[in-house]
Amino acid sequence: MKESVCLKIDTLSSDGSGIARREGDGFVFFVPGALPGEEVEARVILKKKHYAVTELQNILKPHSQRTSPRCPWYGECGGCQLQHCSYSMQLELKTQIVKEAFSRIAHISVEDVISSCIPSPKEWGYRNKASFPVRKNSSGKNEVGFFKRRSHSLIPIDACPILEPALNQMYGRFVHPLQKLNIDGYNEKKHSGILRHIIFRCGSFSRELLACYVVRKHLSDSEIKRISQLWQNFAVPDAAFVGVIENENAKVGNTILGQNSRILYGQGELKEILNSREIHYDGTAFFQVNSYQAAQLFAFCSDCLEKEEENEALELYSGVGAMSLFLAPKFKRLTTIEEWPSAVEATKKNAALNKFSNIIAYEGKAEDIVSNLKQNFNTVILDPPRSGCDPKVIQQILEWKPEKVLYVACNPATLARDVALLHSGGYKLEKLQPFDMFPQTVHVECVVLMSKGKRVNVRKAQ
Template identity: 25%
Template structure:
């Protein structure tokens, strides 16, 4: 087996993160994508004596476990890679993958509470970020998601199962409107063009909708007619915010050089476990609202009795989990790197009448050691790379009896748990929460206890 060879094989094992491992002869085949039981054709990217990395070219035969009806975009869109697998089976797969990661790091002896399914496995997303482009060179304007394995081709996902009809109406009416105007879409290679992105956010519990059209400054186009078109749509939710973001950044990411309010306000409201939150166009908020309520309820159960305790909320974002804990706590201190999120966290605390919450901006690895107060309980909810080793050392140095770790990446979670063990923390219990049905991702909540 050598580079560029074309091979065919049956997918054996799905690993966390959307990769698979299969055996072909005496070689271990690693591939991005795939479902156990599929027969596939793939091209060899790298080959060694006992291991090869390959790229899937074609699915020759479906897996026996693919018995669910996927959307019309499945297999073309790069989004829901396991939508064809029934939801209960998806949960079994994710649970096994997480447990394998724990076992691979020799983490034993804890209470495993299984996996909690999302309240909705479809129509669950409260935010979508769409991109303008075309599906083929010089084709008609499209607006949606990248095709699977393609950096340029954009598919208009008007049959997406992850969002409700309000998202679909805004998406389709927007692409039709701008196609008629013959405005050029922004090309990342040449940095020429006008139309860049459409971001839609919805308050699931408040029924408020935000539409944010993102363009470059290369055209002087009046958005008044577009705004009126949106307001005349028969959406279930009330459109309370229509925004126009100017983005001249070179990166293929939504950023703001200028924000123009075309209608209403520059935020929507959302409610979570009896608390109120304002969500700006660029602030982080869990994309599965009903799932987030379950996630934070699990974390609160793991925390248990925290009456009159001092709580550290590290990587606090907009302060959601800290405020969920604040009702009984003596004091909640939050640390978050992104200053805008810290401002939002403090504003949300005021909105909820929580006077015992204080959120500060800073890098957790550098800021936490400057805190003079000793926490009774520490909650960490880091980004995908996990917790820096220096931060683990300083967090452990406080000697808190309990740490609750909320992870969006069990691969880095288990490595961090090994580090925490060096400072006398053992895993007491673990539970998974599926926030992202039909995708390879899952959240994991861990309770650590100080044993020496």
Template identity: 30%
Template sequence: MKHCVFDKKCGGCEYIHVPYEEQLAAKKKYVQDLFPDHTAEDVIGMKDPYHYRHKVYASFYLDRKGKMHAGLYQEHSHKRIDSVMCLIQNKTANDILHEMCVLAETMKIPVYDEDRGTGVLRHAYIRVSEATGNILLVIVIGGKSLPSSRNFVKALTEKFPKIRSVVLNYNHERTSMVLGRKEDILYGKGYITDSIGGIDFRISSRSFYQVNPLQTEVLYAKALELADLKESDTVLDACCGIGTITLLAAKQCRYAYGVEINPQAIRDAIENAKQNNIRNVYFKADDAGHFITSMKEKPDVIIMDPPRSGMSEEFLDTACRMKPSRMVYVSCNPETQARDAAYLLKRGYHISRIIPVDNFPFTKHVETVCCLYHQKNDFISVPYEPKDADYLKQLK
């Protein structure tokens, strides 16, 4: 095992001292205890559990000697620690953070002071494409402009040629939120692309995209395996984000619907469908519970990938009344997943498999895929297409 220099200071990795096989065993027990009447399968782990985070945030600050650092807040604290040697963050991202500190000191770019609300350089947000190695760098400032911005960006992109886009984000709010509302593109197109299951996905500063792309591909492959899609199936992907699972499912079914409350995520989903020339999909920015009640066609399969809070009872109730033959529940919080699964079990569904996937080595977190099926699928699926105007407007 590698030694973490932030041991007992950071608090982000609860299992940093635990051998990896023991971590997987502990996570399996955690999931199994939540589903005592069913069998949780072995956790699917990583071959190399280090440096898996391809989404990296850091806050800039000065130490007591006036030296600049890029780091994270300690757990339950306002104190920050340098994170450029973090064992779970992407190595190149760590190197970029270190170089940003060196350049900022050389170019005398002032660090933002959280307490006084003064200064410039505030945060960095880095996304790395697993498929290409390309990098999106978002520089967050607390001032009106970034001094020496052209030279700063030029120096970074020359040292790290995989940086394909640099975005300047303005955050003047006295808040813990990293990103502000306004952005300017300083270099490149403002986004990079990554690939999952042969489909390219656009990643911008605000795109929701999993932090561990290698395990995400495993997770989604298992979800689709459990969905057991047929060419005649209609699929509803609830909480679809940027359309990742929706578009993967669309390659295997007749039609796929994706619903997501975040309008920006839906815009990204539509763009991803266009870029991949996938036309048997329809995306809607809406609450999943509201959307499912308005569907003209009853889905054969429902796939859910909700936030940690889980699915609403309104959605689950309507889903049960539609009686899809299969429901696949992907979760980053097995506790709310177990709660929702218990509700579905009372409504006539049965659990066939529970598969945990380790997307977050060295932490207590684990993703799980649970497949539920209905023994008597007693409805007739009536073909329905969205209005031509809506469909064509999305895919022009």
């Protein structure tokens, strides 16, 4: 029989689990679903030398901000971690997660520079992208849904409350005739089957919709015909379905997308409009999943930087150039670096569409290109993936000695790691602003401004 323990929850971990520490030796218990300040009864399901993972059994003393989750699959699905607490508490928890990451990893107190987490304009129905794995089960039927927490077992769902409503309608259009589509779902163990993921995307402001079929090998003509027929008459009120693309990913592993795509029906890209800027991108390119909050975040980043018409800036990990369009007016020239080929082409297109001739886009990995750049950059802008910046990038920044570094991050842990390196190289942390890009989840976006010069005044985000 597994051990049961009564615990007082102290804080929250980076994955949303409650953390309790045993008096005396500091042994740590992780309790998914528990909130700071609660007293709970939990069952130990995994025990290691210094910590244990538990399963919540009873809430002996609930937090006053505990709420009932809106999603019927909450707790099983691994997508959300904070539906069981009020939105105001979510914001407080995310601010605290950022503080603790800097204290634990960077050994920097941020109390004098951090501001409270900026709420998302929408708490529900905000997400403009959904990736659903498709798998062939043991009985030979295709299943689609989301992965269970910490596993690759599927939970078939009917809808997701954090998705744009139009994406749920696209999901319904896809899932009901799935068996009749006659395209085998993927088998991870055998690396067999055809259809690995279905990805739906929406321009929250443009109201354009696009579907992407991620396949192990190219679809046949007859399979393409059936897919085209499925989407031909699809219509959503106040939205326009623009096309279907195929993305081929023949590699073994967890990476969702491959390098090669083609149009199956309609067009292969969609657009979004953020604060009057028109942004085009294809179904495989990175774009912030919360357009409503992205508009606020990009405007805030622009406000962090003074207008320096004679200076040059470098933006690394620049994606499709969405933030570039907000930053370009500040500089004589903005050089962008991005490794995803279609995103680089999108940056060039978006610069032209929005009449910016001072954005120069290069394709390649940031760590491979920075050492060959000869310009004297006054400002460097970073927006890396969750893994943070490559050490070569940080080292090159320290050699360049730009006056300002603006860092946008979706992972407080790797942000704190990189900020510590910049701090040790002589940069002062001027501003740390969390943004809630992902309501109902434990994830938090941050903007950091660092400077070698005097302290700057930054307008607080609204």
